[in-house]
Amino acid sequence: MSAGMPVRRHWLPIGLEAERRLDTPRWLPLATLGVGLLVALLISGALLAIIGADPLLVLRHILIASFGSLGVLSDTLVKATPLMFTGLACAVAFRMRLWNIGAEGQLFLGAWGASAVVLVPMLPAGVSPFIVVPVMLVCGILAGALWGGIAGWLKARFGVNEIITTLMLNYIAIQWVRFWVFGPWSEGGFQLSRQFPREAWLPRLTDFASVVRDFAGLTVHLGLVIAIVCAVLVWFWLSRTRTGYEIRLIGDNPRAAHYAGIDIGRTVILVMLVSGGLAGLAGMTEVSGSVHRLQDGFSPGYGFTGVIIAYLARFNPFGVIVASIAFGGLILAGREIQPAGIPSMIQGIVLFCVISSDVLLRYRLRVVRR
C-alpha cells in the first residue's frame, strides 16, 4: 500500500457532474438553443442593469425599433438579406467542416462583379431590367465563386489551410474594390461609384406603391426572395442529392468518405465554389437592391456575421433565415439605442452562450450530493 485513501474536500454540499451522453433525443438541440438564448438574455440584462439601464425597457425598445411596425420590419429584412446569403455560404462549407471565413471577401467580389456589368459597362444603356438584373446576378455569383474557388483549389491541390487563405483573400477583395471605387469608377473623387441606372436595381416593394399604397417607403427588395429560394435549394442539395450525401459524409468522417470512394478534393472545390457564389450573391443583392452603387466599406462585416449566423442556425438553412432576421433586427435596433457598444456586445454574448450550450448536447449534467 503506497498511499492512503484519497480525501476530497468540497466547498458545497452539492455539485454538478458531467457524464457523456450516449444518445441525443430529437428535441435536445432546440432545447439547448433555448437554454443558451435564455442565459444570454440574463447576462445581457445583468450587464445593462449594471450600467444603469432598465433591461426590460431596453429589450422592449429593441423589439419596437426592429419589429414594431411595417416600416422597421422592412428595414430589418433589408439588413437580414445579406446575412441570409453569407449565413448560407458559411453553413454549406461548415457542414463539410470546411472553415470558410472568407464570406466577406467573396461578398465584396460578388458586388464588384455585379457592378462591373453596369460600370464597365458590359451592356449597352437602356437594356431591359429583365436582362440587366440576371446578368448582374450571374456575374455576382461567378465572381464570388471564383474567390471561394481559389481557396478550395489550394486546399484540394496543396492542402493549404482554408482558414488562412479565405481570411487573407478577404483583405485582397476589400482592397480590390477600394481600388476601383477610388480610381476607375470613382464619382468625382469620392470613394464611391456613380449611382446605378434604375434598370440595374432589384425591384423593391416601394416600387409597387402605385398598386398597393401600404408598400410606399418599404425598401425590402427581391434579394429577400432570392435568399429564401437559395435556402430551400441548399436544403434540398444537402439532404436529397448524391453530392449532398457526400458532403455530409465528408463532414462527419473524411476517412470514411475516402474509403467510400469519394473524391474529397473535387468536393472541396465544389463546395467552396457554391459557398463563394452564395456570398457573392450577398454582395450583388446589396449593391443592386439596397446601396445602388459600389462604394468603399458598404458591408459592415456581413461576411463575418455570417459565421455567427451559421453557428446559431447549427448549419441548418432554414435556421439561417430565422437567425438572420433576428440579427438584422439587432443591427437596426443598435442604431436606435446606441451607435456602438451594447448591441454588438449582445451579439457576442448570444453567440458565446449558444455555442457553449453545445456542451449540453454531448454531456448530461447531474446534481450530486457530496
Next chain:
Amino acid sequence: MTPVVASEGEPSTPGPGTSDPALATLAVAMTGIVKRFPGLVANDQVDFDLRPGEVHALLGENGAGKSTLMNILAGIYRPDAGEIRVHGQPFEATSPRDAIAAGIGMIHQHFTLVPSLTVTENVLLGLDEPRFRLRLQEYGERIAALGERAGLRVDPEARVWQLSVGEQQRVEILKMLYRGARILVMDEPTAVLAPQETQELFRTLRTMTASGGSIVFISHKLDEVLAIADRITVLRKGRVTAAGIPAAGRTRPELARLMVGRDVLETIDKPPVTPGAVVLEMRDVRARNDRELPALHGVSLEVRGGEILGIAGVAGNGQTELAEVITGLRHCTGSIRVNGTEVAGRPPRASIAQGVAHVPEDRHGTGSAPNLSLTDNLVMKSYRSEPIARGWLLDRLAARRQARDLTTAYEVSAPSVDTEARLLSGGNLQRLIFAREIATGPSLMVAVQPSRGLDVGAVATVHRLLLERRTAGAAVLLISEDLDEILAISDRVAVIYEGRIRGITDSAAADIETLGLLMTGDAIDGSDAGAADA
C-alpha cells in the same frame, strides 16, 4: 443453468467473507455495484473481490459490463450504488488520480503513450516529480531498476514509436508500477500481442503476483483466462453468473456457457471449395506508412476465388498498409491486379468498381460515419447506383428500404434505421459493415482484424460470413493478429513481418510454433523465407 453458485468461490479464504477482518485481507472488495447508462444497466448488483497476490480474470462478452466495472474501480465512472473497499478501507474515487493514489492502476486496451517521447519521459509524464529540471538520466536509471525487479525489460531512453506493441505494453505497466500501483487492471491486454509476447506478459504478471501484487485480467479469450487466472468472475448482461470461482479444473465449454448463457458451437463448418481463377494478384508492391517510412517491401501474393488467404502477423508489420493499397486508400508502386485489371495507384473507386469489398481495421475511424444514420452508413458503397441513386438525386425511400432489409438480414439490432451509427455496439457495427460490403456482391473481400474486440457470438457470425463469401466463389484476404482465427478458417496462411511476406503454407499443414517464430522475425530457416519471397 449456472453450475456454480456465487458463494462457492469463497471456501479458500479463512472465515466468512462478510466480517470485517476477512474484508481487510482482500485487496479489493466491490459489493452491490450498480451503474446505469441511459437505456441500459451496465452493472446490476455486481460483487467482485480481489485477493492479494492473485490473478483474477473478469470474463464476459462485449457489453457484459466488464470494462464498466473496472472503470468504476479506476475512478473513471462513479457507481450509482454499491460499496468499494480497498484493503479494507472505504474507497470512493472521483478520478483516475484518486485510484492511483490508492494503488490501483488500469491499463487500457488503447495505450496512452506519447510516441515521440522516450520511455522515461512517458513514465514521468503528469507526475509532480521531478519538478523543474528533468534529470532524465537519473530517473531513467530508477525506471530501469524498477523494470528489472518487475521483469519488465525496456530501454528507458528508447522512443516509444520505436518499440514493438509488446514493449509499449511493458511501458504502460511500468508507468503504473512507478506510480505505486499494487493492483493492476488490464483490459484485454493480449489483443495486440503475438503468442510469444503473450507468454512473456504472463511471466511478468506471475512475477508481480509473486511479490504480492494483484491483477484483474479482463478478457473474453477462454484459453488465456484458463492459462493465467487463479480465479474467474463471469459477467453476463451486467450480472454476475459466476463469482470468483477457482480456475483450476474449468473447461472452455463450461466458461463459454456462463458467458453466453447457452451452449456455444465452437466448431466451424468449412465445406470444401475448389479454388477458381486468380482474383487478386500482387507483384512487388511497395508502400510507405503514415510517417513516410517504408512499410511494404515488395509484397507479392495471389488469392483465388473460393479461397481464404490468411495473413498472420503482429500489429504494425504492414497489415494496415497491405489492405489499404489493395483498396486504393494508399499510394503504392508495383502491380495489383483485381480480376486482371490494374488498380495499383488508382483511387478507391477503381477498386470498388472491380468488386473489392473492405472490412477495415478501424470500424469507427474508417468503416463508419459515427454521427450519420444507419441508412447513411449502409448506402456508402451503393449510393451511386440504382435504385438508391436517381440520376444526381438520392432516393431516400429506396435507401431506407435497403437499410431495413440489410439490418434485418444481418441482425443489426438498433431502434431504427435512423439511429446514429456511433450508438451501435462493436458487434452490431461490424455486422452493419459486413452487410454493406457483402451487398455490393464483391469478388474480393479484404477483411482486417474482423473479429477484434467482438464477443463469442459475433465472432462466430463474422467467420460464418467470411466462409459464405468463400463458398460463393469470392476471394477472401483475411488479415488478422489472431492466429487461431486464421488457422480455423483460412485455406492458406502467410506471415507478414516488417512489410515482407514470409512463408505461405496450407493452413492444414501449418504449425503454430513455426508461424509464431516467423511473426516475431526469428526465421528458423533462411530458405523458407526465401522461398516465400520468390
